[in-house]
């Protein structure tokens with residue numbers, strides 16, 4: 001069981017606090033993605049300096065390499081990656097669907113070939129929960145099937161129903177420990193009737209938190225928001241809500257305004273490695289030649305190492321030269337931007353001014 005307290009409400013938005021075995025997380029919160037036991041190009045110290053107190057670990061990658069048993073033998077994922085704060089692990093389902101070869105989905109689970117060495121693996125709800133236990137996740141995710149978009153209603157329906165049976169098995173396999181919890185995942189594509197049935201089923205099973213999955217896979221922001229408008233009011237008020245795989249700054253702001261508490265996305269870290277920087281004045285591409293002689297900082301209001309120590313000209317040079325430091329500095333900057341955006345939204349909710357804060361983001365979708 002993990003704790004969650006809603007401290008302040010502003011419209012549908014909530015300012016809350018998660019309490020776990022590895023400390024508290026102020027919400028709304030963004031979770032940097034730590035794919036293979038590392039948030040790419042970041043030290044844990046640098047990550048904590050941005051204000052992040054929760055990261056996401058990928059079950060699929062860790063089960064293949066170095067293996068969950070090995071990580072458990074070395075003291076668990078927190079110790080292995082030297083991250084003393086909160087870890088949420090995904091179920092492995094999403095990466096199995098997107099990365100693994102020769103997948104076979106059956107009632108019992110999914111069998112697949114590793115994208116690394118072709119080895120044969122089986123991932124069932126029980127196996128996914130056991131792996132996440134071995135990793136020592138504070139928050140475990142139920143195994144679900146990710147339905148491709150677009151798919152016909154009847155395909156989305158049978159996929160959602162399989163995910164709900166897997167959710168029940170995941171919940172049963174989860175070992176209760178103080179400060180540890182399991183989240184269920186609402187599926188149902190872009191269909192409000194299926195989303196509501198999925199939410200009702202999960203609430204009947206009873207989870208510590210509720211995620212909304214299967215979005216941000218090409219449906220567009222307006223459709224994402226319409227699904228949230230239909231789904232979020234059906235979720236319990238007193239439990240955290242996590243929108244998976246989202247998103248751009250404007251997506252986060254719109255989802256927080258609709259009552260979402262947690263997010264994860266590879267966008268800030270992946271963009272940092274391709275010289276794309278998120279700033280208070282929009283996205284900046286540091287490969288662009290106009291930065292070559294610019295002595296000014298990337299974002300004068302940003303407290304990150306890239307903005308306080310270096311010029312746009314230097315960051316441009318690093319990216320053009322393919323230097324690792326360029327990826328490190330821009331990843332740190334982007335994660336600082338995301339952390340600051342979430343902190344600014346938390347303050348706006350406390351002040352009852354989230355609508356005014358959100359207005360400039362509404363044209364960016």
Ligand SMILES: [Zn+2]
Pocket residue numbers: 298299302303304305306307308332333334336
């Ligand atoms: Zn910065």
